Amino acid sequence: MIETIRSLGRWGLGTFERLGRGHLFLFRILAGIPEIVLRLSLLVHQLFSVGVLSVFLILISGLFVGMVLGLQGYNTLVDFGAEESLGVLVSLSLVRELGPVVSALLFAGRAGSALTAEIGLMKSTEQLSGMEMMAVDPIRRVIAPRFLAGLISMPLLAALFSAVGIFGGFLVGHGLLGVDDGAFWSQMQVKTDWYDDVLNGVIKSIVFGFVVTWIALFEGYDATPTSEGVGRATTRTVVHSAFAILGLDFVLTALMFGEE
């Protein structure tokens, strides 16, 4: 009995300790960010591996998500004779929700897992401790540029996702289903607000980029330095990122759009 309670206590303490380590880690990253300005080439390389390599996945997924939205939305709207509203449906669902959320989930799977594996492997092959021995702070040299790259890439990827998705919805709506293109675009413009809809979506994607990159880097930095440990850390990155994205999305949606 006592043993059970004790193990529960150990689990609780361990969780909080990890949470605390994660936050200290975040503060050290944030403190290291101003220095990146001096070494922009590091940031550019990370933008390439985190952002550019995810573009293809984001574009293809965005196109298909938009096309599916167009098809499904049309089937529902045509019953009410409101198929001209298809543009509104596609643009609002992409800009407010699907753009930030789906691209963040894809980003966690594509870039987040790669970041964890890379940092975890650096740790297990003792490259990070090697840097420390040479008086190079690995957080400033390795982690901070990756963090900033994730933070910058995510809103850009989400914007690409939404724009391509709306184009996909237009392709299906106008090309396949014959919705009038003038009504499609004009209704979209009437109902989609720059501040309320587009900017709130951008804020969402920045928050998701922050959280996903933080989780991915911390999991890698905190991984058990074995091949099994790195594997587990990579899995945890994807799982925890997905939880964080979907949970935060609910909170952000309630704050941004809850009062309408």
Added chain:
Amino acid sequence: MMQSKSTEITVGMFVAAGIAALFVLAMKVSNLAEFNDESGYQVTAEFENIGGLKVRSPVTMAGVRVGRVADINLSPDTYNAVVTLNLYGNFDVIPTDTAASIYTAGLLGEQYIGLEAGAEEEFLQNGDVIDLTQPALVLEQVIGQFLFSKAEGDDE
């Protein structure tokens, strides 16, 4: 060196494409383009009932959109709805005796304000009030009146 150059070029293209996507969302998808029109002016109109009119609902004249609803309030004296209309600057020759009515787009569509031009020589200025208004048609009231008149007709 070559490697890093091509990396920099692709990163530059990525950032440019992302910003271009945001630009498309701003100009093509959302209504940001309208906000640049700073020459717009505001007029108010008092309605008995605005039905389902909302802030940002369109204001049209002969079907052409000339503005948006900027604000909706309740007048504490008359208990009528006071609607502030934001009219675009390029439609600055709307007569002062213009009538404003609330219509519904389609049977179940959203509600909007339709303006019908008057014959006055003077034009609406910022802060003016539209006096001639017609409240929204509330479907329940119309059906109720119809049933009532029908019942009265049967009695005779």
